Structure formats: structure tokens, C-alpha cells
Amino acid sequence: MEVTINNIRKEFERFPALNDVSLKIASGELIALLGPSGSGKTTLLRLIAGLDFPTSGKIFFGDQDASHHSVQERNVGFVFQHYALFRHMTVAENIGFGLKVRPTASRPPKTEIRRRVSELLDMVQLGGLEKRYPNQLSGGQRQRVALARAMAIEPRILLLDEPFGALDAKVRKELRRWLREFHDRTGHTTVFVTHDQEEALELADRVVVMSQGKIEQVGSADDVYDRPGSPFVFSFIGESSQLPVEVRDGTMLFQGQPIGIAEAGDGAGELFFRPEDVTLVDAPDALFGKVTACRRLAGTRIAEIDIANDGHAPYHVEVEVPLHAPIELGSETRFRPTRWKVFRK
């Protein structure tokens, strides 16, 4: 099911939670809504589900305008952040709930419901746990019961709110891979909300980066990481350092010294670069500063460098250095970004 979101605006008591958001989700796609808390990602997910309604704008399911359809009419599978399993029902009753409450005409017979429930339980690899109650399950198991329950109604799209938020790191990673396989097997259009960029980049076909009620960038993991479209995306995704620069005739100047070329137009700008896109080089036009700290990070080493700022607080940047580079604390180091981006102020 293709989902199209057109110029959605959502206000809570006059405060805009979403501001003119448009997005096209292709059928069968796995999409991540990524952003810090308060960026409007959960609000957008709830609007798609029909758990909230937009102040203005439209939402289409396929060609159908679903903006005024209730949550029941939209037939979406929604997995809640804390699962919202019905605690007084067994696992089987939870999963079968969506079928049981159907109007008599479309309600499958009891034996059929039972068959479907055990089929779904097998699909989420929880066969044999029919009779358990939610409080007798682990977090990861609850999560999968919630998913099975959402899938039972044969939803047109699957929506997940922070699906792994409440789980510990190891279970998180397992479930992440499992969800990817699950998606590839069922082919459902899936949208999930997360504040964890690693999760979004690893799992999703496309990542929607949001900030302050707006979509900052939509793209593949490579797009948002390698070609960030805005200062926010550059600093939110991955590690980065920034320095104020001045662009003049295609040359970028830092503290009056030319340090490279820039495609941005003339004027004040902000230079962004990633720690790994830096070489240590002894050249007169290189940046230089004092190493204040050095820390080991998996297979690399990160040096924290303070660049003097004419009596003000120094600029703080982080660069990746080879494991065996002769870096001493307090020593002066010269380096140059190999890939960078300048955003106009």
C-alpha cells in the first residue's frame, strides 16, 4: 500500500507539532522516521494511523483520501512503544482480538481464529506460548506478540512506534535483524519511529530525518550520512565537527587563512566535516590545534583538538587518527579535512 502525505500540519493547543510535512512512501518500503524527541516523528506516525487527526493537509492510502477515515477504517497495524498488550488476556487472546471484534459478517469462526493465531505465533517464533499472559513474557517476546497482534488484522500498512526502545542492547540487535527479515518475507509497507540513528540507518530502505516538526531530509542511509542536506542532518547523523568560515570567490577562509575551496556562495558559513574525513598533514594551509584528549573507539583512535580562537573559548574539533600515529597530549597537530560541506549562515 502506497501512502502519500500532503502538506500536513498538526497543532497541539496552537503549538505546531508538525509544520507542512509532505512525504511519499512507496508500497513495500521500510521507512524510518528518525529525529530527536520533540521532532514530531511520533505525531506523524499517529496521524498516518488515524490515532490523531491533522489540523490541515491530507493523507492518501493509495488513491484513496484517508484523511477523515477513523483508525478502524484505515486498517493499519500499530505496534505501540510499550506494546499495550491486554494484560488480562492470554497471548492467544491478544493476537486473536482484532479478529474477535470484527462484525459478525466478516468474523472468522472460532476454529479459524485459533488456526490463524497459531500460524502468527509460529511466524514470530513464539509457538507454544498461547496460554501465557503478557507479564509472563520477556520484553522481546512481548514485542513480537504485539507485532503478531498487529499483523492478525491483515493490515494495509504496519506502523511501529520506537519498536526496540524498551529492550536491552543485545535483544535490540537481534530483533532488528529479525524485523528486517520479517519485512522482506511479508513485504508490508512499514514505517517505524526511532531516535536511534544506528537502528534507522541499518534497518530502513529510506530514512526520514525530522527536526522541530519538519522533514529535514529523506534518503537512503548513504544519502543522509554522506550527503547531508542541512546543518541539522550533518550534526545529528554520525559524528562531526564544525568551524565558522568565510567564503570569498570560491575559497573558504578560517580565521582569515585560506583552507580550501567551497561551492557555497560568498559570505559567512559553517564548515562541517566528519572525524574520519581528515588527514594529518604538515602543510602551511592546514588547520592546527592542541591535542587535549585521545580516546580509543573500536578500531580507530579519536583525537580531540582545540583550535585557538584569539582569546575566546577555543574551537573544539574531533579527528580520527591512525592507531599508531605519534600523537602526544598537548602537542600541536596539523590536519586538513578531505571531505567537507559548507552551509551558508
Place this chain on the structure above:
Amino acid sequence: MSEDARSVLGNPPPFRNPADERPLAKILLIGLALVFLAFFLLLPLVSVFVEAFRKGWSEYYEALIEPDAAAAIRLTLLVAAISVPLNLVFGLCASWAIAKFEFKGKSFLITLIDLPFSISPVISGLVYVLLFGSNSLLGPILKSQGITILFAVPGIVLATVFVTFPFVARELIPLMEDQGTGDEEAALSLGASGWQTFWYVTLPNIKWGLLYGVLLCNARAMGEFGAVSVVSGHIRGLTNTMPLHVEILYNEYNFVAAFAVASLLALLALVTLALKTLLELRFGAGAAGGRH
């Protein structure tokens, strides 16, 4: 080896939790509480039953089936049967509104619900006298229509409803606020209608709290004296509830009968207490509250 160590070092002092009292203080505190309870609760309770059975079973039985007493018991049951369901519905609606929606004047509504707890029951009764009495605005109109409220069953029911309406709501509001709307949203997203959501999800989630609130509400509805006394008119066999009947019998020095009826009310209290304890055992102290 450990044997040796002990013989050299002597037994270490037994571990004591820093928040634990010393044994003497414990005994004193527990003893004080027990003496207090025995004197102020157990003694009166026992004396009610002792007085009631002073002249034996048959006198006791006679006092209860005597027509005026039987009428009082019937009226009390009737009043409870009307006011408890009314307050159940009201309490559910109010706590639903307060716990699940945001609206202006919410905190005012919560204060309003507490009102019957904070004013004297006599005032609650007087309110209805002022509202429906012969000198009031409504009284003559209702009278011309042949409707009597005061000094009749409707007045007693109204006063009882007023006095007992916080019980269910007070019990449910914290419970429902704590549970939030997640389960309801889940049910709706699975295609359930509003009624199905209420019936299959909301109600099972609050059933024990609801039962507990109803229990307290019922105990108070049957036991209410002040408000009912003002609006009842004390007509024997007609508008006397059990508590009022007890007072009249007592004032007539008919102690055995007075205590016999009183023992029924005491029994009700004991049953309520037992059920409450059962409920707490069933689903933990948290939901059955101890909030009053």
C-alpha cells in the same frame, strides 16, 4: 575453620536493618496500637452483639421481623439498590472523563467530586430541604404535580446519592490515570468499536478497583445517617432507614431491638471489610487502594 574463627572472634552481633526498631520499641508500638484498637473498635463491636443477644435468639429474631424494622431494612436495601448503580455509572463517567481527556475546568471537577467528603452530611440533607421544601422555588411546582420529594423515598435516595457519589470516582481516577490510554488505542487500532473497547479492554482493566469502590459506596449508602435524617421525616414503617430506626428504638429505651438492627449494620461493615481484604489479596494492595 569457621568454627575456629568464631571461637576466636566471638559471635558477630546479629545484623540489624538500620530502619528496624529495637525489640522493646517494637513491642511497645504494636502493643499500643492493639490496646487502642481493642478499646475503640473491638469493644464497641462486641458490645453491639452482646446487647443484641442479651435476651436470647428469639427476642433478637422478633426485633428484626417486627413490621417497622422489616420496613426499615427493605427501605435501606431499596435506597442502596438505586443509589449504588447510579453512582457506579456516574463514577465511571467522571473518572473516564478526568483520566482520559484533557478539558478546561478538569481540576475544578475533581474538587467538586470531593465536595460530599468535605462537608457535613447534615448540610447535604439541608440542601435538599432548601431545594424542595414548601418554601422553596421547586417545592410548590412539584407539589402541584403530585410529586413529593421531601420526607419520602425520593428525598432519601437523593441525599444518599449525594453523600456517596465520590466513592467510585475516587477509586477509579488514580487507577485510570495510571493506566493511560495505550490499551484503548491498541484496541481501536485493531478494529474494535468504542463499546467493544470499553467492554473487552477498559472494564477488565479496572474491574477490581470498580468493585472496591462499589463496596465502599454500598457500605456508606446503607449506613448514612445525617443527610438521610434531615430529609426523611422519620415516619415509622415508611421513611425510616435502618440507621434512623436504630436511633428511634434507642431513644425509646428498646435496647435489644436497637442493638439487633445495629448488629445487622455492623455485620455489613464486617462483610465489607472481609471482601475488601479478599480483593487486596486477589490483586495486590496497589489497586485496592488504602487511599481513604
